[in-house]
Amino acid sequence: xxxxxHVWRQAGSSAPGRFETYQAKDVSEHASFLxxxxxxxxxxxxxxxxxxxxxxxxxxxxxxxxxxMINGVPHGxxxxxxxxxxxxxxxxxxxxxWIEPFRATAFPVVRDLVVxxxxxxxxxxxxxxxxxxxGSAPDANALPIRKHESDLAMDAAQCIxxxxxxxxxxxxxxxxxxxxxxxxxxxxxxxxxxxWTRVVDMIAQHDLEGFGTxxxxxxxxxxxxxxxxxxxxxxxxxxxxxxxxxxAEPPASAVAGGR
Amino acid sequence: xxxxxxxxxxxxxxxxxxxxxxxKLVNPANKxxxxxxxxxxxxxxxxxxxxMAELGYHVKCFTFHDSARRAHxxxxxxxxxxxxxxxxxxxxxxxxFYDTVKGGDFRSREAxxxxxxxxxxxxxxxxxxxxxPFAREYGGLLANRSFGGAQVSRTFYARGQxxxxxxxxxxxxxxxxxxxxxxxxxxxxxxLDVVVVDGVARGIVTRDLVSGKVESWAxxxxxxxxxxxxxxxxxxxxxxGCNVTATWRASKRGAGFANPCYTQIHPTCIPPAGxxxxxxxxxxxxxxxxxxxxxxxxAGDSRRAAEIPEGxxxxxxxxxxxxxxxxxxxxxxxxxxxxxxxxxxxxGHMKNGVFLDFKDAIARLGQDVIAERYGNLFEMYEKIxxxxxxxxxxxxxxxxxxxxxxxWVDYNLMSTVPGLFVLGEANFSDHGANRLGASAxxxxxxxxxxxxxxxxGNYLAGVPREPVNADHAAFRDAEQGVxxxxxxxxxxxxxxxxxxxxxxxxxxxxxxxxxERSGAGLKEALAKIPEIRExxxxxxxxxxxxDTLNQSLEKAGRVADFLEFAEVMCWDALTxxxxxxxxxxxxxxxxxxxxxxxxxxxxxxxxxxxxxxGEKPELHKEPLEFEYVKLSTxxxx
Ligand SMILES: Cc1cc2nc3c(=O)[nH]c(=O)nc-3n(C[C@H](O)[C@H](O)[C@H](O)COP(=O)(O)OP(=O)(O)OC[C@H]3O[C@@H](n4cnc5c(N)ncnc54)[C@H](O)[C@@H]3O)c2cc1C
Ligand code: SF4
Ligand code: FES
Numbered sequence: 025x026x027x028x029x030h031v032w033r034q035a036g037s038s039a040p041g042r043f044e045t046y047q048a049k050d051v052s053e054h055a056s057f058l059x060x061x062x063x064x065x066x067x068x069x070x071x072x073x074x075x076x077x078x079x080x081x082x083x084x085x086x087x088x089x090x091x092x093m094i095n096g097v098p099h100g101x102x103x104x105x106x107x108x109x110x111x112x113x114x115x116x117x118x119x120x121x122w123i124e125p126f127r128a129t130a131f132p133v134v135r136d137l138v139v140x141x142x143x144x145x146x147x148x149x150x151x152x153x154x155x156x157x158x159g160s161a162p163d164a165n166a167l168p169i170r171k172h173e174s175d176l177a178m179d180a181a182q183c184i185x186x187x188x189x190x191x192x193x194x195x196x197x198x199x200x201x202x203x204x205x206x207x208x209x210x211x212x213x214x215x216x217x218x219x220w221t222r223v224v225d226m227i228a229q230h231d232l233e234g235f236g237t238x239x240x241x242x243x244x245x246x247x248x249x250x251x252x253x254x255x256x257x258x259x260x261x262x263x264x265x266x267x268x269x270x271x272a273e274p275p276a277s278a279v280a281g282g283r
Numbered sequence: 284x285x286x287x288x289x290x291x292x293x294x295x296x297x298x299x300x301x302x303x304x305x306x307k308l309v310n311p312a313n314k315x316x317x318x319x320x321x322x323x324x325x326x327x328x329x330x331x332x333x334x335m336a337e338l339g340y341h342v343k344c345f346t347f348h349d350s351a352r353r354a355h356x357x358x359x360x361x362x363x364x365x366x367x368x369x370x371x372x373x374x375x376x377x378x379x380f381y382d383t384v385k386g387g388d389f390r391s392r393e394a395x396x397x398x399x400x401x402x403x404x405x406x407x408x409x410x411x412x413x414x415x416p417f418a419r420e421y422g423g424l425l426a427n428r429s430f431g432g433a434q435v436s437r438t439f440y441a442r443g444q445x446x447x448x449x450x451x452x453x454x455x456x457x458x459x460x461x462x463x464x465x466x467x468x469x470x471x472x473x474x475l476d477v478v479v480v481d482g483v484a485r486g487i488v489t490r491d492l493v494s495g496k497v498e499s500w501a502x503x504x505x506x507x508x509x510x511x512x513x514x515x516x517x518x519x520x521x522x523x524g525c526n527v528t529a530t531w532r533a534s535k536r537g538a539g540f541a542n543p544c545y546t547q548i549h550p551t552c553i554p555p556a557g558x559x560x561x562x563x564x565x566x567x568x569x570x571x572x573x574x575x576x577x578x579x580x581x582a583g584d585s586r587r588a589a590e591i592p593e594g595x596x597x598x599x600x601x602x603x604x605x606x607x608x609x610x611x612x613x614x615x616x617x618x619x620x621x622x623x624x625x626x627x628x629x630x631g632h633m634k635n636g637v638f639l640d641f642k643d644a645i646a647r648l649g650q651d652v653i654a655e656r657y658g659n660l661f662e663m664y665e666k667i668x669x670x671x672x673x674x675x676x677x678x679x680x681x682x683x684x685x686x687x688x689x690x691w692v693d694y695n696l697m698s699t700v701p702g703l704f705v706l707g708e709a710n711f712s713d714h715g716a717n718r719l720g721a722s723a724x725x726x727x728x729x730x731x732x733x734x735x736x737x738x739x740g741n742y743l744a745g746v747p748r749e750p751v752n753a754d755h756a757a758f759r760d761a762e763q764g765v766x767x768x769x770x771x772x773x774x775x776x777x778x779x780x781x782x783x784x785x786x787x788x789x790x791x792x793x794x795x796x797x798x799e800r801s802g803a804g805l806k807e808a809l810a811k812i813p814e815i816r817e818x819x820x821x822x823x824x825x826x827x828x829x830d831t832l833n834q835s836l837e838k839a840g841r842v843a844d845f846l847e848f849a850e851v852m853c854w855d856a857l858t859x860x861x862x863x864x865x866x867x868x869x870x871x872x873x874x875x876x877x878x879x880x881x882x883x884x885x886x887x888x889x890x891x892x893x894x895x896x897g898e899k900p901e902l903h904k905e906p907l908e909f910e911y912v913k914l915s916t917x918x919x920x
Contacts, residue, residue, distance in 0.1 A: 055557065059559045070779075070824070081348070081355070081523055082355070144350070149462040153459045158736070163408055164410075214413070
């Protein structure tokens, strides 16, 4: 098939951007969307032009590197896939495709379709972990966990950190991403000790990074390649609410006479 | 080149404990005065950086990815082994050790493998405590499955995303240390040289991939955990960014490269669909637990699978290996598939695959059970091929997947350059000539969480505490080298793209140094590689500049390194005039076509010393001794 692409080109974070038009010729329906862009880039390079920069690595939907707006939709028209798993059989000969970077204040453009998503990493720094020193763990089967809870935690843990939820959200909120981690850790017994501070700290960082507030729009869930459910946002909100009195409870160490 | 493996004395089961006791300790108050550089944030790098920071060392960690969470480890699907024996099916540390030595076709170091099996227990404990949501049974205990060639169920898994969950666990531990100020994390930084001062590793040189800034970093020890080099074949299951640059450049600075020809081909990948193919996708090997592999008996048969009656199908693995059947080891399954395709029995529009059929399993267990076990893999297959594997058999074909070769390390994981440690897939590892399924995740985490933090500490206890800095002339020289290489790549201004060369090299390596190798073919490759390299430096076109994000430039640097490294691979494959594990020399086969080892002449690890680009590297040997596992011929009949 032959396609017309309008691609956002921007030389650097402070440089002005614009759409450029390219023709993608003889594209196989079995090719992936990124393989289609590879072909365009090969042609551009041979013509002495700079190829389109886009982020990618695993090309199997798990590393979370790839991601772009395809006709206004993060990761394109196929549900539950990252851009790298989108195949050209979802397009037709003669289609016109608009390709842009994920847009959000907290995701400055680095170049062309590449954006800086380090704000998501900083949300993780604020508390997206369970504090356990290497070598100090008890036997793994010492603490049985109901399969149902473990499965639910796994549902949340699947987030690949791609940022499509942010790009889809009219408020550019990263609530789906944040809730996935808060829920994954907060639903497991191992995650309880830090549960009430984790949610507060991660949300504080989320707001500090300039992500918007969640107004229950639901566009994030639609765009998420891993099908992370907005139910986790509800879970986060409940924890956030509870944290205000949980955090007020005296810590166990104080009751026991401090340390 | 000094290849003293420094294996501690004593019975194998006591070596590691004794060694740990004998190690020198760094006074806790002094630990923060030591700078440790860790390159790579995959399972090996992230776990090492986090643990060393917990211990109190000051860690500087680097990755070329935009986030530490994106390392290639994230893509591992199937699972991680551990000798927990939670299933009570007869597993033990010794059995895991035994299976790994035997699976590696007797080309690994016993002492290291035993330690790996020992610490495999701690890994699962650690991961669960971090919140890794491994699969569980209804009783709440951890679930296990059997995996590729093992007769016990010792594999732990998290749906088809085990690597992702383990990496997120290690990444989260790393993030905690970043927040505590114990780890300085530099993302989008590519390491382009190791700096050696007076014979000791003292730091690295990086290029900031966004600004192009070339910078030096000094440390008391340098740890490389930069993954494997399967992308030398261009098409592989590895992420596009995987490369040999870090280890190759270390090799050029004096680190011996061990067993580069040991590369593993994975039997169950989706076959290429066309010329534009950019990488290959692995379908987890766990599928072989329930799928049956077959091809049409008649060569050239173009009928659809459903039209081929049972009697006209050849379930060749079941036929050749009645006791292991579809679960035969990776190398054997891969070679047999190639043989089927080469003799005209291939299936699919390019006739380049074999069938993996779930029809019988669905009839026996029901579609629900199959969906519960493999649902996400089936979906992934359908997304890529547009075919529904519940209805038509999958098509699979072998693809390069993992590299057992890597920088040589002693028992302490230190390379031949003092102060330079190598972990994970980047070292020549514990897998000998062939790695068992679900053992790479185990090895990466064993190295990173439990081995390196101890052995690097032992090394640091013996070096002066004085702050190190990047003032030495060796840093300027290394920076200069990086600048020159960048300008050279940008300056060729030829007419061909980087990928054109990478594809050409990859095809050559796949044909001559891939699943099957012959002396004549390897010599051809050795003649051809310098010629491609020479053309690359004359005809490549790298657009753009060196002071912005330039993905063509990144790729060009990596392919330039592959073009040098490929020769060492071929030298290694040529001089190893035997077959063993994944290294299959057509000249050395048993009467029924299996790899035929030559223990009398080749029971050693080959360690190559760099002698100059295009020069024949020098071969050194580390003899291998087998005290606990008797040398025997593998038999999967
Ligand atoms: C598709 C697939 C499935 C797999 N499934 C399994 C499985 O089920 N079980 C199993 O045990 N194994 C599996 N493996 C193998 C296993 O995933 C890898 O061997 C292992 O994860 C490697 O980990 P690592 O930490 O050594 O390296 P990697 O995870 O590859 O990490 C390398 C790191 O180094 C960085 N890096 C590299 N070069 C540089 C440089 N020059 N400068 C800066 N940074 C650099 C990268 O950014 C990255 O952070 C699988 C492999 C593949 C390809
Ligand atoms: S929640 Fe979904 S869309 Fe958002 S970062 Fe995670 S995987 Fe991507
Ligand atoms: S490239 Fe890894 S998720 Fe798309």
